[in-house]
Amino acid sequence: MNTPGVRSGRFNWLAAYAIGYMVFLYAPVVLLPLFAFNNSTIVAFPLQGFTTKWFQTLWTTEALHSSVANSMIVAVSTAVISTILGACAARAGARYRFPFKKGIVGFIMLPLVLPEIIVAVALLVLLVQLGMGLSLWTVVIGHVLICMPFSVAVLNSAFQGLDVSLEEASFDLGESRWGTFRRITLPLVLPGVISSLLITFTISLDEFLIAFFLTGTDVTLPVYIWSQLRFPTKLPGVMALGTILLSATVLLLILAEMFRRRAAARQGKDNTPAGGLV
Numbered sequence: 001m002n003t004p005g006v007r008s009g010r011f012n013w014l015a016a017y018a019i020g021y022m023v024f025l026y027a028p029v030v031l032l033p034l035f036a037f038n039n040s041t042i043v044a045f046p047l048q049g050f051t052t053k054w055f056q057t058l059w060t061t062e063a064l065h066s067s068v069a070n071s072m073i074v075a076v077s078t079a080v081i082s083t084i085l086g087a088c089a090a091r092a093g094a095r096y097r098f099p100f101k102k103g104i105v106g107f108i109m110l111p112l113v114l115p116e117i118i119v120a121v122a123l124l125v126l127l128v129q130l131g132m133g134l135s136l137w138t139v140v141i142g143h144v145l146i147c148m149p150f151s152v153a154v155l156n157s158a159f160q161g162l163d164v165s166l167e168e169a170s171f172d173l174g175e176s177r178w179g180t181f182r183r184i185t186l187p188l189v190l191p192g193v194i195s196s197l198l199i200t201f202t203i204s205l206d207e208f209l210i211a212f213f214l215t216g217t218d219v220t221l222p223v224y225i226w227s228q229l230r231f232p233t234k235l236p237g238v239m240a241l242g243t244i245l246l247s248a249t250v251l252l253l254i255l256a257e258m259f260r261r262r263a264a265a266r267q268g269k270d271n272t273p274a275g276g277l278v
Helices: 004-036 053-058 062-095 101-112 116-129 136-160 164-172 177-206 209-214 221-228 232-266
Strands: none
Touching: 004 232, 053 232, 062 101, 062 136, 062 177, 062 221, 101 136, 116 136, 116 209, 136 177, 136 209, 164 177, 177 232, 209 221, 221 232
16 A cells, blocks of 8 residues: 555655656747747857847748748648548448458558658659659558548547447438538537548648758648748747747647547547547
């Protein structure tokens, strides 16, 4: 039996570990806004003063605007395609039995554990052999491959919590399969669908390796940021851009978690993150 003193000591050790881990993980992130508002082209302490000029330069950089537009096209396309394919896979996995089901589901989830650089090189070789020119759509293909497992993980929870009797009652009342999906199934899994869209959009927007290998002349935002790191005078602007991206990413993930929790509450589940994604 644990004495109160031992419990207190164990709690203090776990609390110290948790605090140390969070500081180690997020301390570099905190430096982004510090240097983004620093009035110096040299990223070093001590800080020289407060300024917003690095944010102002972002509005006048045409190459940046083009890369943002390209990333938005890729991210939106990836989110929609990944969510549609993920919904089909999650629906099949939750409702039907078929040969090699576990193996097929495992194959779909395989990109989660494969190194991205291996996936990127393999896709590059395959697409070149197929005669496809590198463009934004080849980046979309690569991003769908790595984003679909996340979509399946989120939507699998939504479809497994769906009450089959509601769909059966709809069929008994003479509703078609499409009508049942539109009136019954989709409204119940909609929070999970929105969560999948937000998560896959965020992953695609921030992804670098696959975009670096598969992009053509139209670069995405992470590739543009990497190209700017070669110029020391551009580094404060990159810090400012990183601050904006960090804020947007955190906001999207918070929204995705809110929708996931709403879906879990609607289906009577607990609020643990689906697959540990958020």
